[in-house]
Amino acid sequence: MYKVDTPTTDEEFDKYFQFRWLMLRKPWNYPIGSEKDEYEQVGIHRMVVNANGDVIAIGRLHFNTPEEAQIRHIAVHPDYHGKGLGKLVVSALEGVARNQGIERIVTNSREISTPFFKSCGFEVVGEATTELGQLKREQMVKKLTELNAVMLHPKWCKELQDTWYETIPISEQMGIKLYQYTGRTLEVRASLNKNINLHGTMFAGSIFSLATLSGWGMLFLQMKEKNLSGEIVLGDADIHYHKPISLQPRAICNIESVSGKFEQLAKGRKSPFKLQVDIHDGHNPVAEFKGVYWVLPPTEEQQ
Template sequence: MITAKAPDTPELLEAYFYFRWLHLREPWNFPPGSEKDEYEQVSEHRILIDEEQHIIACGRVHLNTSEEAQIRHIAVAPEYRGQSYGQAILAELEQVAMDLGAVRAVTNSRETSIAFFESCGFEIEREAPKELGSLNRQQMVKRFDGKNSPLRHPDWCNELQQTWEDTIPISQHMGIKLKRYTGYRLEVAASLNKNVNLHGTMFAGSVFSLATLTGWGLIFLQLKRLQLEGEIVLGDGNIHYHKPVTLKPSAVAELTSLEGSFTKLEKGKKCPLTLTVEVLDDTKPVAEFVGQYWILPPKRNTNKKA
């Protein structure tokens, strides 16, 4: 599973700076050390790491003013490009910026990355100073106005939330809310107060339902991305409870844990998918759910006009 975090050990911090140099400075023949500047100590740094603690993406954010955040040094390892990890690390940095009180974010983009930032809601504002003395850049800005949040495809997310509330009544009773969607990772929260048992912890059945809906939601968003239609049903589900939920229940599903192909659905056949969902209590993993989902193709209208 791919995890987003700060490089919070000396080893990870060293690996983070090396990753930055390798992908953002070495291609231009700049020596190690050129990847650092005077803002490192006042910045928030984020990385995406795999299960073996290998960095696959990185980025940095710091405040220019109390309202403006500067995003820099986004890089993704070549073998992971084109899989939404760039959007994922950018979404992490945007969330940090908003947590720090920023109402807008700016970045100085090279020509080759303008399309990427535009797809994530940034707009060109003006020409920026050259990078490394020779590379042309444009300053781009994104305003956090509620409609322009770190949610990828907020229209899809709103539709998912509404679908839960309209067609799965238990979601409202549980306080199910879509928390974040980065393009590859979906985070869903629930209310502990609405799901508490006599021990002051979350009902085991509610934990199962939260995990099931989170997996269902990620598949729903994938159908949107692939421009496919189908009815998502749970065929089988197994969950392992490690610890009780006592604080802030949430669940996370990532595309990296999705097994199966949508090819059958494209051919009008039912499509089996297996997905792993991690349940958290605040930031601590407390349960793991593995669901066997089926996507049923839309029913064809066989009624003929007289």
């Protein structure tokens, strides 16, 4: 699993800026040093490194006004495209902005990057000044609201939540709610009070239902990411309980645990997917759910 780090040492900053130059300036024949600007000393810098310590993704945030922050220099190594690292960095920078009470984040996106920023919740509001004197850019804005505070794709997340409540009404009675989606991690929570047994802990069956819906939800959102559709059904499942839940039921599914072939769906074929959902009581791990789901391609009536 990848995590976002903050460069602190001179060596880390050297690697960080070298990567920025390689990804964002060298392709346009700009010299070393052109990757820096006047905001470096006051900017918020984030990066992702691989197991070898090599920088593979970066991004920076700086504040324009007490209400507005700007994201710049998002870059991911080509070998790591498609792994959600760009969104991971944007999410980390956005978290800093929210903690500072920022109301909106802006970015000036190159045309090729506009779809990426749209997937992160930004909207195009006009044209921006050209970059390096030759690259056309669009000004994009994301207003920070409670709805998109923890959800990468708030519209998809709302659709998922509505689907649960409409097709499985008991999920609403259990207080099951989508808590966070980052593109790589889905967290779903449930109300303990609505699922409590005579021992003051959560029913085992309720834990199983929470895990099952979380795995289903991760596949639902991943299919949205890939512009695919189909019917998701649980084929097999196994859960191991270690401790009871007596505080806050949390189900967490990470994209690294998901295995399956989405390209089969694109070809109109059904495909099995395996995944794991970790159950926590607050911050304490208490159970693991492993499920096998089948995704069936849509019928002609559904298309």
